[in-house]
Amino acid sequence: MNISFSDKKLYEINEKVTDGQRLNFTDGLILYKSHDLVGVGRLADLVRRKRHGKKAYYVYNQHLNYTNICINHCLFCAYSRNKGEKDAFTFSIEDVRARLLERIDEPVRELHVVGGLNPSLPFEYYIDLIKTIKEIRPEAAIKAFTAVEIDHLSGISGFSIKETILKLKDAGLSMMPGGGAEIMSDRVRKKLFPRKIDSRKWLEIMEIIHESGLTSNATMLYGHIETIEERINHLIGLRKLQDKTSGFSAFIPLAFHSKNTKLSQIPATTAFDDLKNVAIARLMLDNFEHIKAYWVMIGEKLAQVALFFGADDLDGTIIEEKITHMAGAKSAKGLTRMNIEYLVSSAGFTPVERDSFYNLV
Numbered sequence: 001m002n003i004s005f006s007d008k009k010l011y012e013i014n015e016k017v018t019d020g021q022r023l024n025f026t027d028g029l030i031l032y033k034s035h036d037l038v039g040v041g042r043l044a045d046l047v048r049r050k051r052h053g054k055k056a057y058y059v060y061n062q063h064l065n066y067t068n069i070c071i072n073h074c075l076f077c078a079y080s081r082n083k084g085e086k087d088a089f090t091f092s093i094e095d096v097r098a099r100l101l102e103r104i105d106e107p108v109r110e111l112h113v114v115g116g117l118n119p120s121l122p123f124e125y126y127i128d129l130i131k132t133i134k135e136i137r138p139e140a141a142i143k144a145f146t147a148v149e150i151d152h153l154s155g156i157s158g159f160s161i162k163e164t165i166l167k168l169k170d171a172g173l174s175m176m177p178g179g180g181a182e183i184m185s186d187r188v189r190k191k192l193f194p195r196k197i198d199s200r201k202w203l204e205i206m207e208i209i210h211e212s213g214l215t216s217n218a219t220m221l222y223g224h225i226e227t228i229e230e231r232i233n234h235l236i237g238l239r240k241l242q243d244k245t246s247g248f249s250a251f252i253p254l255a256f257h258s259k260n261t262k263l264s265q266i267p268a269t270t271a272f273d274d275l276k277n278v279a280i281a282r283l284m285l286d287n288f289e290h291i292k293a294y295w296v297m298i299g300e301k302l303a304q305v306a307l308f309f310g311a312d313d314l315d316g317t318i319i320e321e322k323i324t325h326m327a328g329a330k331s332a333k334g335l336t337r338m339n340i341e342y343l344v345s346s347a348g349f350t351p352v353e354r355d356s357f358y359n360l361v
């Protein structure tokens, strides 16, 4: 397609994208270094429209953060607490039941369940948690536990990673969210999240999840101390595993929010960078079907614009988001179906309500 670019280097990328050729590390650098945001966006939009036309997906979902007690102490986290701190919390199974019943009249299709690494909770708690959700919401998919939590559960139960996943799957787990990947760099890990599993372990667990017949998402936390080279390596690492397993469903770039964290001096990400990360993900991750613009992190308005920069999914209604709001997110805590559909349709796209597996509702 004839597109004109103010950054001449984008012509090379355009040729590759039009021919369906895979972009390499150097192409990633050209994209990240370019100030031709509209040009990068047009390229991503080309790919997005080829795959999804005018469709923009969302899911009617509910978040459930079962505990904020966590032993990892990641420096970028505003959500976690130590045991005994005044606003530390852990839901009992009865609390979980009550939370779900509060919204039982709504057509929730997905429960997004994640929490901190709370050493007081036994493995049985997690099985009961899944079973309880399944009992109350038999028709909804349970998207629960990041690779970080799976590693912790394997540690406390003595089961292998595979056995842990299979036990959770037997209890009713449907798929896994993409959190905990942060940025795949030993340098950044050492500085910001030294207690968390490293990128090799994260990828290994994801591979086992996919081998166990479950799909998962993938994320990248950007806008802290990472370099663009580290972002590109992260994307290429995900793409490599996806070539092997095809088990990733969506990729979600996560914009760092620094308020109430140990990194509060770091300024918020810019709209320029947020849109660039969506677009570059769409271009580099040629084997990922879905790229989410997570409105909680970048705001509803920018998420709408991101639909023109490669995103085909706005995640969901959510209702009560905690992790980013505790770090200062200004976005709404939840959106109604009407809010989301309006964001999509007023931008000229077609809203498509989906389930967790992208089946149309």
Ligand code: V47
Residues within 6 Å of the ligand: 076, 077, 078, 146, 176, 177, 178, 179, 180, 181, 182, 217, 218, 219, 221, 252, 254, 255, 256, 257, 258, 261, 294, 315, 323, 324, 327
């Ligand atoms: O793993 C933590 C990140 C993740 C902050 O799979 C922060 O569908 C920004 O993974 N600022 C959890 N980000 C969220 C997540 C997610 C969200 C939506 C959909 C899906 C999905 C997954 O949030 C954590 C961490 O990477 N995070 N603190 C912060 N201050």
Ligand code: SF4
Residues within 6 Å of the ligand: 070, 071, 072, 073, 074, 077, 078, 079, 080, 115, 116, 117, 148, 196
């Ligand atoms: Fe714990 Fe997750 Fe927060 Fe790290 S990001 S401290 S693992 S809750």
